[in-house]
Amino acid sequence: MNRLQQPVSALAGVGAQTARRFEKLGIRAIQDLLFHLPVRYEDRTRLTPIGSLEAGMTAMIAGKVEFADILPRGRKKLVVRIADDTGFISLIFFHYSANQFHAFTPGALVSCFGEARHGYAGLEMTHPDYQIIADAENFALDTRLTPVYPLTEGLTQTAIRKAAKQALALCTHDNRLLIDWLPERLLQQLRFPALYKALQTLHTPGEPAACAALQNGSHPALKRLAFEELLTHYLSLRSAKNLNQSCRAPALAGDPIATEHFIRRLPFPLTGAQRRVIAEIADDCRKTQPMMRLVQGDVGSGKTVVAAYAALLAVSSGYQAAVMAPTELLAEQHYRNFSNWFSHFEAKAVLLTGQMKGKTRNAVLDALKNGSAPIAIGTHALFQDGVEFDRLGLCVIDEQHRFGVHQRLALREKGRQSGIRPHQLVMTATPIPRTLAMLQYSDLDISIIDELPPGRKPIVTSVIPSERRSEVISRINGWVAQKKQAYWVCTLIEESEALQCEAAEKTAELLAAALSDVRIALIHGRMKSAEKDAIMQAFKQHRIDLLVATTVIEVGVDVPNAGLMIIENPERLGLSQLHQLRGRVGRGDSDSFCLLMYQSPLSDMARQRLGILRDSNDGFVIAEKDLQLRGPGEVLGTRQTGAVHFKIADLSRDADLLDNIQEIGERLFREAPDAIQPLCDRWLGASTVYAEV
Structure with a gap:
């Protein structure tokens, strides 16, 4: 067996309990550790003078202990003040032992890494990583950036760093363990590093100058892995198509x-x-x-x-x-x-x-x-x-x-x-x-x-602030007086102060009080099927004038006489979902209207997005513009049940990689077909079978 395929428990210091914690992160085999990348990096390669610290800075500092004291006021805490030639700072510990307290003797030299914040007596660091330096002559700073990994309960950064280091060391000793399945010519063309080199850079980046590129995702090492993952998803689906075409299906010629x-x-x-x-x-x-x-x-x-x-x-x-x-x-x-x-x-x-x-x-x-x-x-x-x-x-x-x-x-x-x-x-x-x-x-x-049935009129869409709510409500009276129907869409069922969204039940009550002559009903996803069906039938038969609804009406409901829709808090929904909701009106012969009633103030992004919807009725145009504004991750909807989930690639960050995927994928099928299954095994594992769908 390839040693990288062995369970993580084969590594030194990884017992059964730690292995179970690793499994919660999807890390079962040693190879999984290599692809479990840091979320950020800490720069412990240089000392920052204490006097030049500002609130919000995360830095490495060193100073001598001036005093250490346990303060009993309020929440009990250990306070240690250290100073260098430029200034002083307080270290705060809410969890500490007697040994810790005694270790901070006045005059002792301490190195610390943490975030500086404003405190009662100037700047302070709460629970920094620290080290009591016994031998100042031989004290050395780190030579590489320190990786910070995604964790789960019970797993420490120290444990995961040690394990990742061992996994990398295995590849250093035997370069046959980690096969680079992307052809060398392709890597040169794309200016990507070899696989092991990329992983080594990401787990133990050498030069601090690379920190910004690693953090913002533009570093070639990260781009190379994101590309390989995106390419593999494409290859798995294309393989599924090839496999599907080799299966038998009934010939449905029809009558x-x-x-x-x-x-x-x-x-x-x-x-x-x-x-x-x-x-x-x-x-x-x-x-x-x-x-x-x-x-x-x-x-x-x-x-x-x-x-x-x-x-x-x-x-x-x-x-x-x-x-x-x-x-x-x-x-x-x-x-x-x-x-x-x-x-x-x-x-x-x-x-x-x-x-x-x-x-x-x-x-x-x-x-x-x-x-x-x-x-x-x-x-x-x-x-x-x-x-x-x-x-x-x-x-x-x-x-x-x-x-x-x-x-x-x-x-x-x-x-x-x-x-x-x-x-x-x-x-x-x-x-x-x-x-x-x-x-x-x-x-x-x-x-x-790409064609709508004849007679479908474009829906007139307006964007208005919720301060004009009373105007909208009075407009409904006039609308219903013309024997027409309307929808009022709320984006939440339950009230939530944090999101400032009206609850559908409360909205229905308020509208009923304001519109005494209008027949109002409420529909939401938690109702029993028979109840929803009865309400929709009554709405279709015009026994209801105004239907207050959640996004449960987003797909499929067809009432030609309903030509007005008010959507509250539209800034909370994706453009495609808003476009689908709006599509519930505009199904009759008369003019139709959609009012997008937002909560002030709107962000620039939200203003642009609602403007796109106001100016276009074409779903494809809306999707393309939404893609330009928000990036692919949001447009695909990573919260969708069936959406693709990535370990490393980020569709918003790595959108530039998508252009070449199809062409290079087809090239691999022709020139390196033996690489396709190993790539799928590496990135998708047991989930590959589901790509057959």
């Missing part, structure tokens, strides 16, 4: 008479973009390799009917289709749409959600298992244990970024029983700029619905 009949019976004409994407999907489904296609389409561009057409291809070829939505509200709406569109077919849809219990649930499970239900629409309940399909030929994942990779994999596995893989259609209303799509979706073919 041309049924598909033509379906299109003719729709209550609206398909756009050119919808027809183009349908043709791409039909072409994929005819093949015996599994389709892996992402459909990006702006809010209201008509992705659902494209999914319904794909489902019909499966059903009319003798297979089942499963459509997974992120919320029960959206699953129920898809169910209603599918039921209407397929009312002239034998293809009946069934709904499966987590709320279903008892006989209703069992009836649906039986229908899926025996094949009498050709179309299943549901939430994550579709991939739970106990859900079996007779012949699953197609999986549709709507709003894919709401699902974890494991969940999408689990649904696909449901089709494995018959020895085939179902085709996969993934949909999103969150436009993703090209560079990010390459990183996040290089295993998928991408289709874009």
